[in-house]
Amino acid sequence: MSRPLHIEAVQIIQSQASKDTLKNIVRAYLMKLSKLSPGTTITSSSYEDTPELKEHVQSITICDTEHETDVTPNEVELVIHIYTMDQYGAETDTMTDGTSGEEVSAADVWALPADEFHGLWESLIYDGRLKEDTLRYVETALDLTDRGVNPLIVGWSRVVLLHGPPGTGKTSLCRALAQKLAVRLGDRFPRARLIEINAHGLFSKWFSESGKLVAKLFDRVREIASDPRMLCLVLVDEVESLAHARRAAMAGLEPSDALRAVNALLTQLDRLRRLPNALVLATSNLTTAVDVAFVDRADLKRRVGPPAPRAAYEILRGCCEELMARGAVAPRELLFALRILHGSGWAESDHARTSLRLWAVANSAAAAGLSGRALRRLPFLALALHAPRSAQTRTTLLEFIEALSAALKCHLEDEAALLEDEPVTKPQNKNNEIILNGH
Ligand SMILES: Nc1ncnc2c1ncn2[C@@H]1O[C@H](COP(=O)(O)OP(=O)(O)OP(=O)(O)O)[C@@H](O)[C@H]1O
DSSP: OOEEEEEEEEEOTTOOOOHHHHHHHHHHHHHTSSOBOTTEEEEGGGGTTOHHHHHHEEEEEEOOSSOSSOBOGGGEEEEEEEEOOBOSOOEEEEEEOTTTOOEEEEEEEEEESBGGGTTHHHHOOOSTTHHHHHHHHHHHHHHHHHTTOOTTTSOOOOEEEEEOSTTSSHHHHHHHHHHHHHHHTTTTOSEEEEEEEEHHHHHHSOHHHHHHHHHHHHHHHHHHHTSTTEEEEEEEESTHHHHHHHHHHHTTSSOHHHHHHHHHHHHHHHHHHTSTTEEEEEEESOGGGSOHHHHHHOSEEEEOOOOOHHHHHHHHHHHHHHHHHTTSBOSOOOOOOHHHHHHTTTOOOTTTHHHHHHHHHHHHHHHTTOOHHHHHHHHHHIIIIISOOOSSSOBOHHHHHHHHHHHHHHHHHHHHHHHHHSSSSSOBOTTSOBOSTTO
């Protein structure tokens, strides 16, 4: 039996065509292509000469979760998802503290699939199968719930915890996962919401009122989840704030209200897990500090680390491709995918020279433990501060890669200087990055 290849097509918001009609049109178009490249998006400029497609479909993404290399349409089973995107952005749920009258931003609520998260999944690159595993875990959990499997016999909790150093894409992965589920499970759940709870905001102040705020917040979450055709994804960011509040309460530094508030949150999350259409995603920067009670509730706990050389190369290659596509680096040149460099035995050749130079930069960045966030910022710093400037000529790809190398060196020097300034007071993670307010 051929393996499935998931295809996600965005329907133009004004289009009135039925999903089934569009599935057929997309399938017919894809079957005519000689190869399909997982992880790529086909935009409407590529199907100008297929008017029925251009009229209704904004873009077609060939998903990368089941296949890594190019495939021919005949060797796979195309599973096509058609969806429209919400354009309105997040709605912030604020609550007023009874004592001080101040407004607290308790949660952001996104209608999914959201325009903001389009392409996020594809932009995240990890070593190993982190993306695939988290997606399969969640799909299996929801499937078991659907079949009515008793969780007391086959235990699962529908809580996912991603932990690791700052800037490694944990929050982004949760958002991307939520978007992916909304798209993939669109037939079963025609509506989906992502509710992002800011644990840090809830527990940093207002301890006297936090318990009430938590209760109010979850009333709202349950109201959303009371619609059985609504997929309800709750993201608890910086979940270590719970443990912090609990410890402070136990040490007598904070009133026992703090403890009650943390317990209220854990109880509410437990109740939520009993709903068949809800799922809890949590992130933490400090693994050791995550509340034990919370860790115990999560049955998928994954450490998300800084990118190793392969992921670092693909992230930087994506940045180069984007800058060449927009003309900021010119002329357009070929950068090989890592598997091609690998296949050629890393042989030096004129064609491979720039790719191999980029591979060297990626290796240095990975050896220094650069986070995904720091890595994504390097191309901008390279262009702004290190690329040769001339009004007449554009930066060539090789010049740009040399500028990337210079930007990396500078970034590491700056970071070392920062650590010298603040040696004692600031907590540091394994990569010697200072944790500033969790960022
Ligand atoms: N593995 C990765 N692949 C691609 N991009 C990444 C990766 N890791 C981080 N990034 C980029 O870094 C940025 C920061 O990611 P995000 O905020 O999700 O990280 P985080 O781990 O939640 O960090 P924090 O805990 O500090 O909030 C994102 O815009 C993302 O594009």
